Amino acid sequence: MRDADDSGGHDRHEGSLDVDDPLDTDYGFLDAELRRRNAAAFVHVGDRFDDDLRYLTRFSGPDRAYAFVYRRGTATLCAPALFDEQAEREFPGADVVTANRADPAGLRAAAVLDAAGAEEGGTVLVPQHVPHDAAVYLERAGYELESTDAVAGARQVKTDAEVDRLRRVQRAAVRGMARAEAVLYEAEVDGDEVVWNGGPLSTERLRRQVNGVLAAHGVRDAGNTVVGCGPTAADLHFTGLDAIRPGETVLLDISPRGPDGYYGDITRTFAVDPDGGWERRAYVAVEAAREAALAELGAGVPASTVNEEASAELAAYGFRVDSDEVGFTHSVGHGVGVSLHEGPSLTADEELEAGNVVTIEPGVYDPEHGGVRLEDLALVTEDGYELLGEYPFGLVPRER
CATH class of the missing domain: 3.40.350.10 (Creatinase/prolidase N-terminal domain)
Structure with missing residues (x-):
């Protein structure tokens, strides 16, 4: 039986993703x-x-x-x-x-x-x-x-119409993230539990809140709403059930699919009542790596350069890179379009082109502590990049 509070509770018409003009394909x-x-x-x-x-x-x-x-x-x-x-x-x-x-x-x-x-x-x-x-x-x-x-x-090179689809889906993903942060902000610590709306808060309850907002805005979660906490936040694609505990990192990776098949992709990491240890150090490092990667982004830049700059920044903060289990365990990003993962790869030597749409998502993970990842969707332009949807940063949930 679904909890009454877990429906999302949002206006299904406000900001919904209505796409009337058909997409063309230039052959x-x-x-x-x-x-x-x-x-x-x-x-x-x-x-x-x-x-x-x-x-x-x-x-x-x-x-x-x-x-x-x-x-x-x-x-x-x-x-x-x-x-x-x-x-x-x-x-x-x-x-x-x-x-x-x-x-x-x-x-x-x-x-x-x-x-x-x-x-x-x-x-x-x-x-x-x-x-x-x-x-x-x-x-x-x-x-x-x-x-x-x-x-x-x-x-790999998106048209204006494709970028418009991606931007619309990303806006819905941002709204889903806002709902997640609101729930975490409203939650309270009760002993070793995080309680929200009368009961223990789990990854599944939080996921239902996010997915309800996605549906209200015309996109579907496509089984891709990742919510992990503590050790499961170090699992890159955790979609299971776990209890959210005080002080642990809560990693949310929201990647819905719109009516024309295009994806959004955004990740933020929070912690309810953190103690200022590993999770704060990791958050500061990942924020710095994100800025370093974005600073390199632009047409004509070898894609691998973006990944190398993020890796160097994380290493400077003392985190391992190119590791299988601990530290920075994946590349800094990938292309997004009608597939959630498509070209270009940010580990390739090929130069980026204007019209590429890529994620920038540095992260560090340690199964003993948790995981921190920050991700945004960026359009590569001739002179840099444009974020297709923005959401604030902060490890501690806030009232936005």
Whole structure:
């Protein structure tokens, strides 16, 4: 039975994430790749859980396979039976064809190529993760397959419309964080317990408060709301149940997904009645590492430089880096888009580009003490960066 106080209790209309204008996809990068590789077409097969396909088609369902076929200048979606109207509404390409319920998606893609008069035996580009059965149908139809990473590359540079989606979702994530801090501020210490609204406060109760706000603002938690405390705050992706104790770090990593498939990502760390030991030292170090990483962010900067500056700052405060369990155990950030983790990697040597959207999330962890991480979502610009959503800092919860 759900506690009456755990519903979130917020206006479902105030600031909700309503997106009316459809997203487009510029297929110019596929034209360039086809020319460069002297290929006849690009084909991908997957379902709504395939983020490359979601990016290419803007089609949000269903969970059975469908195909995308691109010939120079013409994009075709082979929509599953009974989903043609949704496909017509969401797909930005020129053609939607409805597949017979019994036709495998790879077979349908081959039929589209045949109907278009594609050169028999011509080269068809596919992502490395194209399903095996789809590849077999295309090869049986006489096409020679070659892999390409062009889609992953295109996804790294966001358009203005994509940045707008990311910014809107991040605003909802910020509101969720505000709710979490409010609950922690209202909580009281009772012996070795943290009590809120008549009962012990747990990570699950706090997670429900956050997720209620996310739902009220039009995004879904997607199972990604991390709330850890004490030792479980040192678990990078803790989504289980733990009792929140006085003085322990409470780490909240909120990464909801919006209606067009784009993610937000924000992390803050709090402590109720901290004693000023490890957790304060760790918080100061992580704040400094965050500032050092942001100071390096900008177009033309090697991505790994951002990670190196954060690592150097944490090491200067006496924390281990490149460790598996204690200290700074992960990179300082990653790209975010229709996947929560996508390119660019901030450990790579490639230069950042204007339009990249990345997290900056230094952290330090020690299972004996807890974990501290601070994370924001940043758009790389020609002369630096822009934060897509901001939230205040402070280890002790405050009334905002």
